Amino acid sequence: MLTFEEKEAIIQEFTQLTRKEVSMKRVNYHYEASLYEKTTVIYHLHPNGNGFVYVGDLPQYEEANDKGLLNIRDASADELRKLIKDSIAYLSTEEEELLDEEVEEEWKNKEDSKLTLLQEDTLWNIYHGYNLEESFGSYEEAKSYLLEEGFRLAGKK
CATH class of the missing domain: 3.10.110 (Ubiquitin Conjugating Enzyme)
Incomplete structure (x- = not known):
């Protein structure tokens, strides 16, 4: 020491x-x-x-x-x-x-429902249309939530 x-x-x-x-x-x-x-x-x-x-x-x-x-x-x-x-x-x-470039991603599930993951200030918000569904402190937390709910990044299988 x-x-x-x-x-x-x-x-x-x-x-x-x-x-x-x-x-x-x-x-x-x-x-x-x-x-x-x-x-x-x-x-x-x-x-x-x-x-x-x-x-x-x-x-x-x-x-x-x-x-x-x-x-x-x-x-x-x-x-x-x-x-x-x-x-x-x-x-x-x-x-x-300090923040990476702003991120906006579209996620879909098997029923073709769509959610949007959007970085806003220091939060990662998930929207269903214009309605806020959930909010997270990191991209990884938001991604885990979406995957657990059966959503995949649009364009990926």
Whole structure:
């Protein structure tokens, strides 16, 4: 495990971060050029080596808590650098750029009923005509639902 001093030395390699002391000898580092209200990259780095990096809802960090924070207590130097780079990239990228191109797919079942899978903002919505049938947080969840309900992507068997 890296010490507090070693972690601080790595964090300070990122000159775009601003150090701010908080309570109980903890330190936060902010990315002031963030495109969002959220500017904290390093949250509550403590002298005991514990702390967090904000990774939002980046899919490669499933271990992050519901606030988008990932614990760095046992992070290696390379892992910490990658986390910080990813956090800064996340905070400096327009939300639309984070999403893939908008998706609209038609799905059919054996009775020739049609449903439309449409990506809207961060949701994957399934429509029957103009009526919203279901809504999911990821393409994979929506696809699984459609397959379980007996639908196949139109044009595929």
